[in-house]
Amino acid sequence: MLGRIDHIGVAVEDLDTALKLYADVLKMPVVHRETVTEQGVEAVLLDVGESHVELLAPLGPDTPVGKFLAKKGPGLHHVAYQVSDIEATLAALKAAGTRLIDETPRIGIRNSRVAFVHPASTGGVLTEIVQPAEDH
Numbered sequence: 001m002l003g004r005i006d007h008i009g010v011a012v013e014d015l016d017t018a019l020k021l022y023a024d025v026l027k028m029p030v031v032h033r034e035t036v037t038e039q040g041v042e043a044v045l046l047d048v049g050e051s052h053v054e055l056l057a058p059l060g061p062d063t064p065v066g067k068f069l070a071k072k073g074p075g076l077h078h079v080a081y082q083v084s085d086i087e088a089t090l091a092a093l094k095a096a097g098t099r100l101i102d103e104t105p106r107i108g109i110r111n112s113r114v115a116f117v118h119p120a121s122t123g124g125v126l127t128e129i130v131q132p133a134e135d136h
């Protein structure tokens with residue numbers, strides 16, 4: 001069951017440059033900054049009401065976000081929906097024949113469990129489903 005939009009992911013070349021807009025001008029509070037080595041990104045979460053913007057900067061050119069930037073340039077990267085049971089959502093997607101990037105959940109930012117759905121199955125929108133860690 002989908003809860004709400006957890007965050008939208010925005011690919012940026014440089015986090016500190018992006019933060020000048022999001023944090024300094026738009027006054028979105030920075031709530032978390034984390035390097036996720038397995039995903040090859042440094043991510044910053046900013047509060048937007050109950051949801052977040054996730055700024056993503058690649059750790060190198062040969063990472064998913066690095067390749068995205070090289071191909072498409074900075075911009076909207078993915079939309080993340082919050083779910084209460086990620087296994088059930090993945091099973092439903094699989095049963096519907098949806099192409100999954102992650103067949104099983106992996107650990108995302110702030111110890112959430114996440115899985116990505118291929119944009120080929122979602123009308124071109126890279127889609128992430130997120131089950132937050134218990135303490136959030």
Ligand code: CO
Pocket residue numbers: 007008009054078080128
């Ligand atoms: Co995300």
